[in-house]
Amino acid sequence: MITTVISLFISLFLALFLLTVRTKHRVSNSLFALFLIITAIDTGEPLFSLITDRPSNLGMIRNTLAFLQIPVFYLYVLSVCYSDFKVRSKDVVHLIPFLMANAVLLPRFYLVGPLSKIDFIIHRKSMIELQFNHILFHIQTVVYIVAVFVLLRKAKKLYVENYAGTSINSYHWLFQFTVVMAVLYLIVIFKNIFKFSDYPYISEWIKIAILLFQLFIVCWYLFKALNNPGLFRNIDSKLKLVSDIVLEEKENQPAVVNEELTKLKKYMEEEKPFLNPSLTIQDLSADIEIPARELSVLINHQLGQHFYDFINTYRIENAMHILKDTAKSKVTVLEILYEVGFNSKSSFNTAFKKHTGFTPTDYRKGLSNSVL
Structure with missing residues (x-):
């Protein structure tokens, strides 16, 4: 009772x-x-x-x-x-x-x-x-x-x-x-x-x-x-899975795909949109003027990566560059994860280990030992 x-x-x-x-x-x-x-x-x-x-x-x-x-x-x-x-x-x-x-x-x-x-x-x-x-x-x-x-x-x-x-x-x-x-x-x-x-x-x-x-x-x-009062970030129910989009429409011509890939990679390297922690494929689509459906197929189907992993790859590469910079040896891992576009330590550690096989701390220690 x-x-x-x-x-x-x-x-x-x-x-x-x-x-x-x-x-x-x-x-x-x-x-x-x-x-x-x-x-x-x-x-x-x-x-x-x-x-x-x-x-x-x-x-x-x-x-x-x-x-x-x-x-x-x-x-x-x-x-x-x-x-x-x-x-x-x-x-x-x-x-x-x-x-x-x-x-x-x-x-x-x-x-x-x-x-x-x-x-x-x-x-x-x-x-x-x-x-x-x-x-x-x-x-x-x-x-x-x-x-x-x-x-x-x-x-x-x-x-x-x-x-x-x-x-x-x-x-x-x-x-x-x-x-x-x-x-x-x-x-x-x-x-x-x-x-x-x-x-x-x-x-x-x-x-x-x-x-x-x-x-x-x-x-x-x-x-x-x-x-966690803001536990969920909802998605739009009108979005379609890439596998469904590919079935609905014909494949882009190879020349068009290559041109869009070049445009995408250039924009990612020069403008660094991945630094925005809440970046969506719609945001990126508007920035590089490629329709969201085409961009989704380009990343998820042509590159074989989810948009989530695609963006995190750039964030991790940027984090690795900072960790390698001896001039920034005093910058903490927490500061780095925020700087490169993450806003969760657990997400950063998971993505970093998936990409490198090491935690950010172990990666930095490994660099220090190799220098010594």
Whole structure:
């Protein structure tokens, strides 16, 4: 009971925070707040049972709200991935499992009297409606979890093909968060399987574990939200993957490709646009007057590099040049990473080691030892 109260309080507190905080990510915050509220209502079952121990229509609707949890989470992920996301009328399709779950309960639960409701709950293990709802919930969970992972994979690929900022770490975190959610729902599935088995007490023990796990997830998210208020940089949903663009249009003539490559490399070396930590392929396209689609194909397809890696290569080369300069031996690694266009130490270290095989500190030490 104490765990339930703590989890409920934290969930509702974070939901209130998300709904009232001033931010440009209002849609994302509202969707996650809704997810937290639905989760709080679901986990608050022990508290609701203190109010009434009789089955009721309101109590059953509270149970079926679980069908809204993962669709709302899916919409939340969509909203943090794409900057132009809006809740549209077509999104009502996500209500279908919830409506189906309640529709099958109409004849023998919602539309009958109190005694029939009690009899329905007593014989719940044999009730085809509840069995149908549990199977439907499990199918829905699997489908949406897979859909979220597919969405994140595409969003991350679009990001590295069109952006060169450090927000790629946000997708890594969101992927980790989705993995944790997938594990939670997998545990829920096991709980429901035991609920209709000959070992219902195992289901009760799993329920306690779920409450503790949910409390951990909410606290983890709260920590992330407070420490990283600008966690995500959304991408434009109208962007297309290079592989799709190549399929849609014919290849450029080799002479044109060579001319554009020369123009691109000359601009990168002379103007150093990579020093801008939030550089996008649209920015570069406007500067060198090559359409964004063509530039995307040129970098991602012709050069065989994601835009993210292409820009970071120039940043690392510039950082290596600074590290080699004995006159700048007093300049710290932190100062260098900001100077060359990074704004995250972890991103800089990862990119530097990927490019050179060494960390920036080890690379500098290696240069010093070779001089000695």
